[in-house]
Structures are given as structure tokens and as C-alpha cells.
Amino acid sequence: MALSTFDELVKSVIKWSHRGDMDLLIPDFITLAETDMKANPQGKPLILNADEKKSAAVMTVGQKYLAFPVQYSGLTALNITVSGEQFQLGYVTPEQLNPRSGQGVPLVYTVANNQIELDIEPDEAYPVDLYYKTVNTPLSAANQTNYVLSKYPNVYLFGTLMNLFTHTQEVENIQLYSTRFYSAIEAANDAEEDIRFSGVLSLDLGWNP
Numbered sequence: 442m443a444l445s446t447f448d449e450l451v452k453s454v455i456k457w458s459h460r461g462d463m464d465l466l467i468p469d470f471i472t473l474a475e476t477d478m479k480a481n482p483q484g485k486p487l488i489l490n491a492d493e494k495k496s497a498a499v500m501t502v503g504q505k506y507l508a509f510p511v512q513y514s515g516l517t518a519l520n521i522t523v524s525g526e527q528f529q530l531g532y533v534t535p536e537q538l539n540p541r542s543g544q545g546v547p548l549v550y551t552v553a554n555n556q557i558e559l560d561i562e563p564d565e566a567y568p569v570d571l572y573y574k575t576v577n578t579p580l581s582a583a584n585q586t587n588y589v590l591s592k593y594p595n596v597y598l599f600g601t602l603m604n605l606f607t608h609t610q611e612v613e614n615i616q617l618y619s620t621r622f623y624s625a626i627e628a629a630n631d632a633e634e635d636i637r638f639s640g641v642l643s644l645d646l647g648w649n650p
Contacts, residue, residue: 444594446585447471454601458614463605468581470608474600474622475579478589483623487596489577489588490633493517496571500563503544507557510573516557518572519550527570530559593629596622 443449451467463470478487496510500521519530523546535553544564551558557571578587580597590597599622606614 444598445591447580447582447590448585450580450590450594450597450601453598454605457598457602458605460605460609463609466608467601467605470601470604471580471597473604474597475577477600477604477622478577478596478626481623481626483619484627485630487589487626488630488633494573494575496573498569498571500547500559500565500567500569502564502566503562505540505547505559505562507550507559507569507571509556510571513573513575515574516552516571517574518570519557520570520572521547522568522570533560589629593625593632595625596629599625 444453450471451464454467454470455461455464480486494510498507500507516532519532520527521530530547531549533549533551535551535558538549538551538553538558538560541561544562546565546567547559547561547563549560577589578584580587580590599618603615603618603622606618
């Protein structure tokens with residue numbers, strides 16, 4: 442059976458579990474599996490290259506705050522271009538940020554109050570590249586596929602079955618599919634890491650002032 446859409450996943454879960462009476466609850470089990478992918482108690486959560494995006498922007502003179510990109514879930518790097526050269530701003534916690542008076546070239550940033558805060562107001566409209574994590578679009582009847590299902594359908598299948606059998610309290614199957622689910626996550630992470638270090642995602646961080 443093909444396993445590339447939400448509807449196909451639901452049918453596969455029914456077939457693998459032999460529980461046609463669970464059809465109305467399977468979307469809930471899929472949602473729980475998506476949560477488990479990001480909160481793996483047995484190791485690393487699912488880490489995807491597709492979750493990493495780049496957004497270009499331009500700083501506003503005199504404005505030390507930057508808005509988050511669409512579907513932002515976490516900033517991984519903030520690069521600024523000064524006189525044609527690019528370098529990476531340092532990150533500090535909100536408590537560590539030491540604001541500088543006047544205007545100049547920002548050197549560090551923090552994330553607070555749902556926005557990016559620079560340590561000084563820019564004195565020029567510096568171009569910036571934001572590298573950030575996005576949220577993997579959840580599956581639903583309206584959203585039939587996403588990156589994880591297309592690349593690693595076993596992660597979805599085993600995670601959904603694990604949650605189904607948790608609901609039905611079938612201990613042996615819980616153990617079976619939790620093992621297969623977390624092993625599938627580990628294998629997916631290995632595959633994503635191979636892609637990452639093959640040069641598919643490389644940042645030119647340039648120089649530091």
C-alpha cells in the first residue's frame with residue numbers, strides 16, 4: 442500500500458493495527474505522533490534540513506528590532522553584510538544583552554518579546570540573512586502530505602501505531618512500535634545529517650569585526 446498522503450496513512454494504520462473501529466481517532470494519533478517526533482524521550486528529536494530556512498531582510502536605520510520570519514520557530518544564525526563583507530552576529534540571552542547608545546554596526550542580538558533585538562540602533566540599512574527553524578506542517582485531511590511523510594513514512598506509521606496501541610493499552614504492541622518509531626527517528630536523523638554535511642546546507646559566515 443502506498444504511504445504518501447494523510448488518507449493513505451490512515452488506511453495503513455487501520456490495516457497494520459487491524460482496528461477499523463479506531464478510524465475516527467486515528468487523526469488524533471497522528472497529531473500525537475507529530476508531537477512525539479519533536480519530544481523524543483529516548484534520544485534526539487527529529488531534526489530536519491527542511492526545517493531550516495533562510496530569509497533576507499534589510500535593517501532600518503534607527504530601529505533596533507527585527508520581526509520574525511513567517512513560520513518561525515527558532516533562530517539559528519543572523520548574518521549581516523557591512524561594506525560588502527558578511528559576518529555572523531553573536532547571540533546573547535536577554536539578560537546578557539548590553540545595549541549600546543547611539544547608532545552603529547550591531548554586533549550581537551537576542552530574542553525577546555516575540556522579536557529580535559539588536560544591541561545598537563543600525564546607522565545604515567544593512568542587509569541581513571536570517572537562518573531559522575520552521576514548523577513542519579502537520580498532516581490533516583486538508584494538508585495531505587509534508588516533508589516527513591514523503592521522505593520518512595515509517596516515522597509517521599510507527600509513531601501513529603504506538604499512540605493507537607497506547608490508547609488501547611496493548612503493552613506488547615506499545616513496546617514493539619515505540620522501538621520501531623524511535624529507531625526510525627534515529628535513522629532519519631542520520632540521513633539528514635549526511636545531507637547536511639555533504640554541503641547541501643552551508644553558511645558563508647565570512648569574517649567577524
